[in-house]
Amino acid sequence: NKGCIRDVHIATVDCNTSSADIKISVRTDKFTHQPCTCKINILDPAGSTASSAELALTDNHGTTTTVLKIKQPQLWMPRGYGAQPLYKVNVLLYCGNEIVDSISKNLGIRTVKINQIPDEFGQSFQFEINNQPIYARGADWIPVTLLIGSAAKDDYEKLLQLAFDANINFIRVWGGGIYETDVFYDICDRLGIMVWQDFMFACSYYPDRQWFTDMVKLEASQNIIRLRNHPSLVI
Numbered sequence: 001n002k003g004c005i006r007d008v009h010i011a012t013v014d015c016n017t018s019s020a021d022i023k024i025s026v027r028t029d030k031f032t033h034q035p036c037t038c039k040i041n042i043l044d045p046a047g048s049t050a051s052s053a054e055l056a057l058t059d060n061h062g063t064t065t066t067v068l069k070i071k072q073p074q075l076w077m078p079r080g081y082g083a084q085p086l087y088k089v090n091v092l093l094y095c096g097n098e099i100v101d102s103i104s105k106n107l108g109i110r111t112v113k114i115n116q117i118p119d120e121f122g123q124s125f126q127f128e129i130n131n132q133p134i135y136a137r138g139a140d141w142i143p144v145t146l147l148i149g150s151a152a153k154d155d156y157e158k159l160l161q162l163a164f165d166a167n168i169n170f171i172r173v174w175g176g177g178i179y180e181t182d183v184f185y186d187i188c189d190r191l192g193i194m195v196w197q198d199f200m201f202a203c204s205y206y207p208d209r210q211w212f213t214d215m216v217k218l219e220a221s222q223n224i225i226r227l228r229n230h231p232s233l234v235i
Helices: 153-165 182-191 210-227
Strands: 003-015 019-030 036-043 049-056 061-071 087-095 098-107 112-115 126-129 138-141 170-173 194-197
Touching: 003 087, 003 098, 019 036, 019 049, 019 087, 036 061, 049 061, 153 182, 182 194
Parallel strands: 138 170, 170 194
Antiparallel strands: 003 019, 019 061, 036 049, 036 087, 087 098, 112 126
16 A cells, blocks of 8 residues: 555666676556655576665656666576576565565576578578577467466476477467467576567458457557566567
8 A cells, every 4th residue: 555566677788798787667656655765686596686776766656767787697598509597686665664565577688689681582580699690490389278278387398398309499479379378488488498479360350440459459568568578588
């Protein structure tokens, strides 16, 4: 009843083996006249503090942004190109000396670039992760079951481990299926499998009416916000 954290958006602005700049935006609601602050701690994969910041909330409803620097970062790389170290971002909302809300997110430090350079065939289409060109070895992902929601975490673990064992480093989530569960993207983060995420349009015609486009806009924005922090999600 004093305040809450609505969303935390984490993005790697730039990185190399010497340092990384991590942009963190925290959206909050404050329901009290007390002074409120957000404390941000980034823990490295070993659990030690890599960087921290404290942000004063000046608005009752809004987004506060900062850039934190991490020295000698451990970079997240796809399968076959390096390791997949995951940092932890802890955000605590204080009203006075009381913690009223908190959120914890994983962070994989990496940048993504798509090279589209003119060549003899037209133009290239190649992903770079941390300025390293990646050879994509991909597969298509359809829903694990027709009974949406019935698949267990073990089902995702088994199937994605099979993809890993087959040397796959890129999975496209097919647009005729579903936006997958958080478990799916968490496992891809851990295994170094990049994700090409379709919006859910395939194999059909769709209404061109306002009620439908309004629904699509809401669905898209909800899933962008839900999934955008995952290092495995590259497009």
